[in-house]
Each structure stands twice: as C-alpha cells, then as structure tokens.
Amino acid sequence: MTVPSATVVPDERVSARRGRRAARHRERPPAGSSRTAGYFFVALYVVLLLALGVAPAIYAIALALSAPGGIGFAHFVNTFNFFEFAPAFEHVFEFEGIWLVSQTFFVVTLALMVHTLARRVSTTFRFIFYLPGAMAGAASAIVWLFMFTPSGSPWAFILHAFHYQVLSNTVAPGNLPIIFAIMAFFTGAGGWIVIMYGALNNIPQELIEAAEIDGSNAFQTALRIKIPLIRKWIVYMLVLAFAAGSQLFVEPQILGVATNGEVPAQWSPNQLAYNLAFQLDRFNDAAAVSVDLLVIGLVVAVILVWRGKLFGVD
Amino acid sequence: MLPRRYAYRLIALAILLVFAAFFFVPMIWLILAPTKTDYQLVHESPFAFGSLATFGHTFNRVINYQGQLMLIWLKNSAIYSVGGTALALLAAIPAGYGLALTQFIGRRALLAITLVVMIMPATALVLPLFLEASAVHLLGTVWAVILPFAFFPFGVYLAYIYFSSTIPKDLLAAARIDGAGEWGVFRHIALPLARPIVALIAFFAFVADWNNYYLPFVMTYDNSQYPVTIGLQVLIGSAPIFSPTASGYAASEIYRPDLAMATLIAIMPVLIIFVFAQRTLVKGMLAGATKE
Numbered sequence: 001m002t003v004p005s006a007t008v009v010p011d012e013r014v015s016a017r018r019g020r021r022a023a024r025h026r027e028r029p030p031a032g033s034s035r036t037a038g039y040f041f042v043a044l045y046v047v048l049l050l051a052l053g054v055a056p057a058i059y060a061i062a063l064a065l066s067a068p069g070g071i072g073f074a075h076f077v078n079t080f081n082f083f084e085f086a087p088a089f090e091h092v093f094e095f096e097g098i099w100l101v102s103q104t105f106f107v108v109t110l111a112l113m114v115h116t117l118a119r120r121v122s123t124t125f126r127f128i129f130y131l132p133g134a135m136a137g138a139a140s141a142i143v144w145l146f147m148f149t150p151s152g153s154p155w156a157f158i159l160h161a162f163h164y165q166v167l168s169n170t171v172a173p174g175n176l177p178i179i180f181a182i183m184a185f186f187t188g189a190g191g192w193i194v195i196m197y198g199a200l201n202n203i204p205q206e207l208i209e210a211a212e213i214d215g216s217n218a219f220q221t222a223l224r225i226k227i228p229l230i231r232k233w234i235v236y237m238l239v240l241a242f243a244a245g246s247q248l249f250v251e252p253q254i255l256g257v258a259t260n261g262e263v264p265a266q267w268s269p270n271q272l273a274y275n276l277a278f279q280l281d282r283f284n285d286a287a288a289v290s291v292d293l294l295v296i297g298l299v300v301a302v303i304l305v306w307r308g309k310l311f312g313v314d
Numbered sequence: 315m316l317p318r319r320y321a322y323r324l325i326a327l328a329i330l331l332v333f334a335a336f337f338f339v340p341m342i343w344l345i346l347a348p349t350k351t352d353y354q355l356v357h358e359s360p361f362a363f364g365s366l367a368t369f370g371h372t373f374n375r376v377i378n379y380q381g382q383l384m385l386i387w388l389k390n391s392a393i394y395s396v397g398g399t400a401l402a403l404l405a406a407i408p409a410g411y412g413l414a415l416t417q418f419i420g421r422r423a424l425l426a427i428t429l430v431v432m433i434m435p436a437t438a439l440v441l442p443l444f445l446e447a448s449a450v451h452l453l454g455t456v457w458a459v460i461l462p463f464a465f466f467p468f469g470v471y472l473a474y475i476y477f478s479s480t481i482p483k484d485l486l487a488a489a490r491i492d493g494a495g496e497w498g499v500f501r502h503i504a505l506p507l508a509r510p511i512v513a514l515i516a517f518f519a520f521v522a523d524w525n526n527y528y529l530p531f532v533m534t535y536d537n538s539q540y541p542v543t544i545g546l547q548v549l550i551g552s553a554p555i556f557s558p559t560a561s562g563y564a565a566s567e568i569y570r571p572d573l574a575m576a577t578l579i580a581i582m583p584v585l586i587i588f589v590f591a592q593r594t595l596v597k598g599m600l601a602g603a604t605k606e
Contacts, residue, residue, distance in 0.1 A: 039418055041409060052439075059449075113326040132340070134584045136521075137525040137526070138543040138546045143340045144340070146570070153360065240433060244435045247437040250527040258556040290441045301432075305429045
C-alpha cells in the first residue's frame, strides 16, 4: 500500500483558509483576463484527468457490467460468490480497524506530547517520526520482515515473549492484520504527527493560557481544548487512511513471497483483483473487484469533499 | 503542584522515547545489517557493527547481482520517477494557476473533481489503467508507467492553494494593463514567484513515484523494465532463507545482509531528499501554521 501523498494536505489547508477568504473577493474575473486563457492553462491537466482518471474508471465499469445478453451484474455476483472474496474484505477491514484506532490514538497523543516540548527537541522528534516515510512500500515491508524474524531482530525479546521462534510463527494468519497495521503506522504516522503538530500550533496561545489560569491541568487542556480544535484533521486522517488502507497490496505481496506462500496471494481485495486478472484471465471479474474498491474510495472522497467542509471549493 | 507537573513531563518524555525507538531502530538496523555476514546478522547483537570491509563486499555483491540488475532497476526507477514528476509539474503548475487566477465555465466543477480524485487512492485505478494501456498498445513502453504518474491531482491542488493565497491579484492586473498577454503574465510574474510550490510538488510527486509498487508491478513484465521496488521483491524471491525453492540457483544466492543492502540502496535517493528537505518538511511545509 502506498502511503497517500495527500497526507500533507492539512498543512497546506491551514494556509488555504486565506485562499478561501481571498476567493470571496474574486467573484468577478480578474481585470483584463479572458476565459479562453483559463482553458489554455488547465488543458494538459484536463487531458490527463480524462485519459488517466475518468477513462479507466469508465472502462472498468463497462467491463464489470458487460454480460452475454448486454448489461448485467453477473461479474459482481461471480466475484461475490468467489470463496476468497469475503475473506479478502474481512482481512482489510480487520487491518483497518486495528490500524485506524491505534494510529488515531497514538498520532494525537504523540503530537500533543511533542507540542509541549521545547522547539529544538520537538524538531528532532518530529524528524525521527517522519523519516520512515522515506521507505513507504516495498522497502518498509522488507525491513519489517527482518523485524518480525525472531532470530536477529532488534525486537526479538518481544517476539520471544510471545513464544515466536521463527518468522512463520510471527506471520501466523491471525497476526497478519496487526502486522500490516504496524507497517502502515511505521511509514505513515510521522507525517500525520507533523500535520497535527501544525494544527496544534494554530490554536491561539491565549486560549490555552486562559484554561491554565482557570486551573486546567495539561491533561484537561489537551482533552477539552486542544483535541476538539484539531478534530477536523483527525477526521481527515481517518477518512484518508480508510480509503488508502482498503487498497492494501504491497505488504501482503512481499510477505507472501518471503514466506513462500504462507501469506495467501489473495489476502487483500487488490491482490484478489490482480490474481483474477493475471493468474485466472478473468478480466471482467477483476474489473468488478476494482469497481468495488473504486466505489469505496469514491464514496469516502465525495463525503469528505461535500460534507466534511475541509476543502473550500469556493 | 510543581512535582506533579514534572511527573507529567517525565512520563510524556518516556513515551516519546519509546516511540522514537520504534521509528528509529529499524532505520539503524538497516544501516548496520550490511556491515555483517549472514551468520553475524543472526547470531550477534542486532546493533553490533560488523566491518566496513563486509559492507563493501555486500555492496559489490548486490550491485553485481546477475549482470548488475540493481543498476538497471535503479535506472528504470529514475526514468519513471523523473519523467512522471516532470510531466506532473508541467500539467499541475499551469492548472493550479488557471484554477486560482482565471475564470472559465466549469472551473468549480473541475476543482471539485480534482479534490475527489486526489482523495481516492490511485491504486483502485491500476487494473483499469492496465487494460487501457493494453488497448492503446502502450504496454512494454516506459509511458505505461510515466503517464499514470503524470496525472497528479494532489499537485494541482497544492498549486491552486499556493496561487490563490500568495499571488496578489493587483500585480497580475497591473501587468495586464501594461500590455502583458495571459501567457506573459503567467510566465514572467506568476512562475518566478512559484518556485517554492514547484519544489514542494516535485518532492511529493518524486517520492510517491519512486516508492510506487503496484502500478509498475502491473505494467512491467521483466527485469529490464522493473523499477527498484519490484527488484526488491525479485531479490527476496532469490533468497533461499526466505524462499527455499530458490536455493537451486546457488550461483545467484542472495543472503540477508544483501537484502538489507539492496533496501538501503533502493531508499537512498528518497532518504537523501528527506534529510536535505528536513527544514521544509518539518517546519516550512506548515505554511501559516508555525509556532515561531
């Protein structure tokens, strides 16, 4: 799974408020500008959007809906009855449950803690937390493969406490959701901690001082003042992480190769779609699974854009 | 009151240190692992330093693996990432400018669609993209990877935010009154002011492209085309310790320190960018949100 590049949006969003304010003064076209100029500037992007965003989505839907007699849901029914379909979705939802809950708790807690530190110390911590983002994907999966191998792992003492002797003990089927959650947290949490830290910096100092004068301790200030004020970033993180997490692919793929198939090749829905397409030559069924995933991502994105009020579509 | 406050701080610091270890230990391990032999890696302390000579041997073994495959993979990664990033910038910077500072029918709709596709994980479109690439006979060419990378709505959004919040409209209006055409205004006024956002978009696009696994996994089909992310999987498949079936290829065996070295080499470009961009990433990135 690639860590969503959009994880940095909220930082930029902070400045976007100014953009929104500016936008209100921009009802009329800027003096002297012409409409055709606008089309010219967005032309290349629109071509890419149509060719690489809209067209493949329509193509997938058409493939998924094609049936012998015309249009139908036969491929959706096919995949739904496929014996690996339900487990694949169960796997990713279990993984997401563990990951989203723990990431939300730890990211918010760590951001609050980092925020109370002196600036230089906090910069160091933020950098350490952020650095693993450099190895998102295959690299992190390999490193964690070693971390989860009881012989030679720096975390061997923890693995031994669970009586794990070899890698296959650690990657037992029941452990996989938590293993992928740890990998996702390792590469993704740092970026979010930096973002939450930025959001915390935006809280007016007077508000926090007023609470302290009223006798609020650090814990109460965090719970009653700071967390409610950064709530929308927390929601944003949850939604983005949910959408990205449903697409899990690279981690189970790498672990599958490394354990010689101990992690099934169709552990996640995306792997299932891949195998339907390239191992079984069932492209229409694969397209149906892709559409399922696309719908999950689309619904989440649309809810966030229209209801979340995070983005100023002026 | 005071001792209690110190107690809070101490507990907070202890928790922070535990998590710092969680994030940092794997990185340290990765740097130390190639200094050791396979035997040392398993039997010595994970934080023991082997020797620089072993590090050099491991490096050579990885680079020279099967006719310097590693270099081919790195070259492919560079072509895909640099090509994808360049095209993404070429499309995103003018588009962000057009969305922020010009008026045209459909502007709001385009902005809304951009936000939606930006949030949707790109991986959902990979299989349909493969079918599309196959239909237009792009499979087997670099464009099958570069073109999907060029579509980077997040970059358009960042450029839009930047242009709408930092470029004074009066400046553009003044230039127009002075007789500058629309392209002239963009080229001579907006673009020179956009350097920070060009750098930021280039950073995010490059890192996302370099680390991408699923798209090239689907679009490329042999070692001459694989980027280094897929190359790492090939290496794991050749490591008898993980894939016992691979032990038949005794001549091309890959050991655990080799895998660690290959991983280190694979992340090096992004790691270097991260370290150099540290100031921007951890501080400057938070435009309007910094404490100081």
